[in-house]
Amino acid sequence: EAQVTQNPRYLITVTGKKLTVTCSQNMNHEYMSWYRQDPGLGLRQIYYSMNVEVTDKGDVPEGYKVSRKEKRNFPLILESPSPNQTSLYFCASSPTGLGEKLFFGSGTQLSVL
Amino acid sequence: SQQGEEDPQALSIQEGENATMNCSYKTSINNLQWYRQNSGRGLVHLILIRSNEREKHSGRLRVTLDTSKKSSSLLITASRAADTASYFCATDLNSGYSTLTFGKGTMLLVSP
Numbered sequence: 001e002a003q004v005t006q007n008p009r010y011l012i013t014v015t016g017k018k019l020t021v022t023c024s025q026n027m028n029h030e031y032m033s034w035y036r037q038d039p040g041l042g043l044r045q046i047y048y049s050m051n052v053e054v055t056d057k058g059d060v061p062e063g064y065k066v067s068r069k070e071k072r073n074f075p076l077i078l079e080s081p082s083p084n085q086t087s088l089y090f091c092a093s094s095p096t097g098l099g100e101k102l103f104f105g106s107g108t109q110l111s112v113l
Numbered sequence: 114s115q116q117g118e119e120d121p122q123a124l125s126i127q128e129g130e131n132a133t134m135n136c137s138y139k140t141s142i143n144n145l146q147w148y149r150q151n152s153g154r155g156l157v158h159l160i161l162i163r164s165n166e167r168e169k170h171s172g173r174l175r176v177t178l179d180t181s182k183k184s185s186s187l188l189i190t191a192s193r194a195a196d197t198a199s200y201f202c203a204t205d206l207n208s209g210y211s212t213l214t215f216g217k218g219t220m221l222l223v224s225p
Binding site: 004033035040041042043044045048058088090092099100101102103104105106107109 | 148157217
Protein backbone atom coordinates (compact mmCIF):
# COMPACT_ATOMS: atom_id res chain seq x y z
CA GLU A 1 0.00 0.00 0.00
CA ALA A 2 1.30 3.43 -0.98
CA GLN A 3 1.82 5.44 2.18
CA VAL A 4 3.79 7.92 4.22
CA THR A 5 4.75 6.47 7.58
CA GLN A 6 5.60 8.63 10.55
CA ASN A 7 6.83 7.47 13.92
CA PRO A 8 6.09 7.82 16.71
CA ARG A 9 2.40 8.75 16.77
CA TYR A 10 2.70 10.34 20.21
CA LEU A 11 5.79 11.63 21.96
CA ILE A 12 6.23 13.31 25.32
CA THR A 13 9.65 14.65 26.16
CA VAL A 14 11.38 17.23 28.30
CA THR A 15 13.04 20.47 27.34
CA GLY A 16 16.48 20.02 25.84
CA LYS A 17 16.34 16.28 25.18
CA LYS A 18 17.19 15.63 21.54
CA LEU A 19 14.60 13.74 19.56
CA THR A 20 13.98 12.51 16.03
CA VAL A 21 10.67 11.97 14.30
CA THR A 22 11.01 9.57 11.41
CA CYS A 23 9.22 9.77 8.08
CA SER A 24 9.35 7.23 5.30
CA GLN A 25 7.47 6.96 2.00
CA ASN A 26 7.24 3.96 -0.31
CA MET A 27 6.12 5.76 -3.48
CA ASN A 28 9.55 6.77 -4.81
CA HIS A 29 8.59 10.42 -4.40
CA GLU A 30 11.29 13.03 -4.88
CA TYR A 31 9.60 15.74 -2.80
CA MET A 32 9.13 15.49 0.96
CA SER A 33 8.11 18.11 3.47
CA TRP A 34 7.46 18.66 7.17
CA TYR A 35 4.60 20.76 8.54
CA ARG A 36 3.50 21.67 12.02
CA GLN A 37 -0.14 22.30 12.87
CA ASP A 38 -1.17 24.55 15.75
CA PRO A 39 -4.67 25.69 16.75
CA GLY A 40 -5.58 28.94 15.05
CA LEU A 41 -2.44 28.91 12.89
CA GLY A 42 -3.18 26.12 10.44
CA LEU A 43 -0.35 24.20 8.81
CA ARG A 44 3.02 25.84 8.51
CA GLN A 45 5.90 24.39 6.56
CA ILE A 46 9.11 23.67 8.48
CA TYR A 47 11.47 22.23 5.86
CA TYR A 48 11.15 20.60 2.50
CA SER A 49 13.33 18.54 0.20
CA MET A 50 13.15 18.43 -3.58
CA ASN A 51 15.50 15.43 -3.80
CA VAL A 52 18.22 13.49 -2.04
CA GLU A 53 20.75 15.79 -0.33
CA VAL A 54 18.64 18.86 -1.23
CA THR A 55 16.78 20.54 1.63
CA ASP A 56 15.34 24.04 2.06
CA LYS A 57 13.78 26.05 4.84
CA GLY A 58 10.08 26.58 4.96
CA ASP A 59 8.25 29.25 6.94
CA VAL A 60 9.19 28.12 10.46
CA PRO A 61 12.56 26.31 10.39
CA GLU A 62 14.04 27.65 13.64
CA GLY A 63 14.84 24.90 16.14
CA TYR A 64 14.57 22.09 13.60
CA LYS A 65 16.96 20.11 11.42
CA VAL A 66 16.32 17.67 8.62
CA SER A 67 18.36 15.36 6.45
CA ARG A 68 17.68 13.56 3.18
CA LYS A 69 20.31 10.89 2.76
CA GLU A 70 17.95 8.48 0.99
CA LYS A 71 14.96 9.20 -1.19
CA ARG A 72 12.48 7.37 1.02
CA ASN A 73 13.43 8.88 4.40
CA PHE A 74 13.17 12.44 5.70
CA PRO A 75 13.66 12.59 9.48
CA LEU A 76 12.88 15.70 11.52
CA ILE A 77 15.38 16.41 14.27
CA LEU A 78 14.85 18.62 17.29
CA GLU A 79 18.30 19.09 18.81
CA SER A 80 17.08 20.91 21.92
CA PRO A 81 13.28 20.87 22.07
CA SER A 82 11.44 23.69 23.83
CA PRO A 83 7.81 23.92 24.99
CA ASN A 84 6.90 26.15 22.02
CA GLN A 85 7.62 23.18 19.78
CA THR A 86 4.70 21.31 21.29
CA SER A 87 2.59 20.70 18.21
CA LEU A 88 1.11 18.20 15.78
CA TYR A 89 3.66 17.38 13.09
CA PHE A 90 3.00 16.03 9.61
CA CYS A 91 5.29 14.64 6.99
CA ALA A 92 4.13 14.76 3.38
CA SER A 93 5.43 13.73 -0.02
CA SER A 94 4.65 14.16 -3.70
CA PRO A 95 6.20 12.85 -6.91
CA THR A 96 8.15 15.96 -7.92
CA GLY A 97 7.06 18.82 -5.69
CA LEU A 98 5.81 20.75 -8.72
CA GLY A 99 2.27 21.46 -7.67
CA GLU A 100 0.85 17.95 -7.41
CA LYS A 101 -1.21 16.68 -4.53
CA LEU A 102 0.55 15.85 -1.29
CA PHE A 103 0.35 12.52 0.49
CA PHE A 104 0.36 12.97 4.26
CA GLY A 105 1.47 10.80 7.13
CA SER A 106 -0.82 10.21 10.10
CA GLY A 107 0.90 12.80 12.25
CA THR A 108 3.05 12.93 15.38
CA GLN A 109 1.67 14.67 18.44
CA LEU A 110 4.66 16.07 20.32
CA SER A 111 4.52 17.48 23.82
CA VAL A 112 7.62 19.17 25.24
CA LEU A 113 7.43 19.67 29.02
CA SER B 114 3.48 32.68 5.18
CA GLN B 115 -0.29 32.13 5.13
CA GLN B 116 -1.79 32.58 1.71
CA GLY B 117 -5.24 31.01 1.70
CA GLU B 118 -7.92 32.10 4.10
CA GLU B 119 -10.99 29.87 4.54
CA ASP B 120 -14.42 31.14 5.41
CA PRO B 121 -16.33 30.37 7.52
CA GLN B 122 -14.08 29.12 10.32
CA ALA B 123 -16.82 26.72 11.41
CA LEU B 124 -20.00 25.44 9.80
CA SER B 125 -22.74 23.33 11.32
CA ILE B 126 -25.43 21.73 9.15
CA GLN B 127 -27.87 18.81 9.08
CA GLU B 128 -27.40 15.65 7.07
CA GLY B 129 -28.69 16.07 3.54
CA GLU B 130 -27.94 19.78 3.38
CA ASN B 131 -25.25 21.29 1.19
CA ALA B 132 -22.09 22.75 2.69
CA THR B 133 -20.18 25.58 1.06
CA MET B 134 -16.73 26.70 2.12
CA ASN B 135 -14.76 29.54 0.61
CA CYS B 136 -11.09 30.26 0.23
CA SER B 137 -9.49 33.58 -0.64
CA TYR B 138 -5.85 34.08 -1.51
CA LYS B 139 -3.54 36.97 -2.22
CA THR B 140 -1.11 36.26 -5.06
CA SER B 141 -1.29 34.50 -8.40
CA ILE B 142 -1.30 30.73 -8.28
CA ASN B 143 -0.58 27.69 -10.44
CA ASN B 144 -3.29 25.66 -8.80
CA LEU B 145 -5.46 25.45 -5.72
CA GLN B 146 -6.12 22.25 -3.80
CA TRP B 147 -8.63 21.22 -1.18
CA TYR B 148 -7.81 18.77 1.61
CA ARG B 149 -9.82 17.14 4.33
CA GLN B 150 -8.64 16.29 7.85
CA ASN B 151 -10.46 14.06 10.25
CA SER B 152 -9.81 15.00 13.86
CA GLY B 153 -6.04 15.05 14.44
CA ARG B 154 -5.28 12.76 11.52
CA GLY B 155 -3.32 13.33 8.33
CA LEU B 156 -4.74 15.46 5.56
CA VAL B 157 -6.29 13.73 2.58
CA HIS B 158 -6.30 15.33 -0.85
CA LEU B 159 -9.77 15.95 -2.28
CA ILE B 160 -9.41 17.90 -5.49
CA LEU B 161 -6.99 20.07 -7.46
CA ILE B 162 -8.08 22.88 -9.74
CA ARG B 163 -5.63 24.62 -12.06
CA SER B 164 -5.52 28.36 -12.62
CA ASN B 165 -6.96 27.99 -16.13
CA GLU B 166 -9.94 25.96 -14.89
CA ARG B 167 -13.14 27.45 -13.51
CA GLU B 168 -14.98 24.46 -12.12
CA LYS B 169 -14.26 20.85 -11.24
CA HIS B 170 -16.37 18.00 -9.92
CA SER B 171 -15.53 14.85 -8.00
CA GLY B 172 -18.46 12.80 -6.72
CA ARG B 173 -20.40 15.04 -4.32
CA LEU B 174 -17.70 17.71 -4.42
CA ARG B 175 -17.79 20.76 -6.64
CA VAL B 176 -14.95 23.27 -6.66
CA THR B 177 -14.96 26.62 -8.39
CA LEU B 178 -12.08 29.00 -8.96
CA ASP B 179 -12.32 32.69 -9.76
CA THR B 180 -8.82 34.00 -10.41
CA SER B 181 -10.05 37.56 -10.94
CA LYS B 182 -11.40 37.59 -7.38
CA LYS B 183 -8.64 35.33 -6.08
CA SER B 184 -11.15 33.00 -4.51
CA SER B 185 -12.35 29.41 -4.60
CA SER B 186 -15.31 27.58 -3.15
CA LEU B 187 -15.84 23.96 -2.16
CA LEU B 188 -19.41 22.67 -2.25
CA ILE B 189 -20.30 19.35 -0.66
CA THR B 190 -23.76 18.27 -1.75
CA ALA B 191 -26.12 16.04 0.23
CA SER B 192 -23.78 16.01 3.21
CA ARG B 193 -23.43 13.03 5.52
CA ALA B 194 -22.33 12.71 9.13
CA ALA B 195 -19.13 11.13 7.81
CA ASP B 196 -18.28 14.45 6.10
CA THR B 197 -17.63 15.94 9.53
CA ALA B 198 -14.02 17.10 9.33
CA SER B 199 -11.84 20.15 8.80
CA TYR B 200 -11.35 21.33 5.24
CA PHE B 201 -8.28 23.21 4.06
CA CYS B 202 -7.45 25.02 0.88
CA ALA B 203 -3.84 25.06 -0.26
CA THR B 204 -2.36 27.27 -2.92
CA ASP B 205 0.53 26.41 -5.18
CA LEU B 206 2.19 29.75 -5.81
CA ASN B 207 3.39 30.80 -9.22
CA SER B 208 6.99 30.79 -8.05
CA GLY B 209 8.83 28.27 -10.19
CA TYR B 210 8.71 25.32 -7.81
CA SER B 211 6.24 24.12 -5.31
CA THR B 212 5.65 25.61 -1.93
CA LEU B 213 2.13 24.55 -1.11
CA THR B 214 0.68 27.01 1.42
CA PHE B 215 -2.28 26.05 3.57
CA GLY B 216 -5.08 28.12 5.04
CA LYS B 217 -6.34 27.71 8.60
CA GLY B 218 -9.29 25.56 7.63
CA THR B 219 -13.05 25.36 7.99
CA MET B 220 -14.40 22.97 10.59
CA LEU B 221 -17.56 21.28 9.28
CA LEU B 222 -19.99 19.51 11.60
CA VAL B 223 -22.74 17.48 9.98
CA SER B 224 -25.41 16.36 12.42
CA PRO B 225 -27.56 13.28 11.77
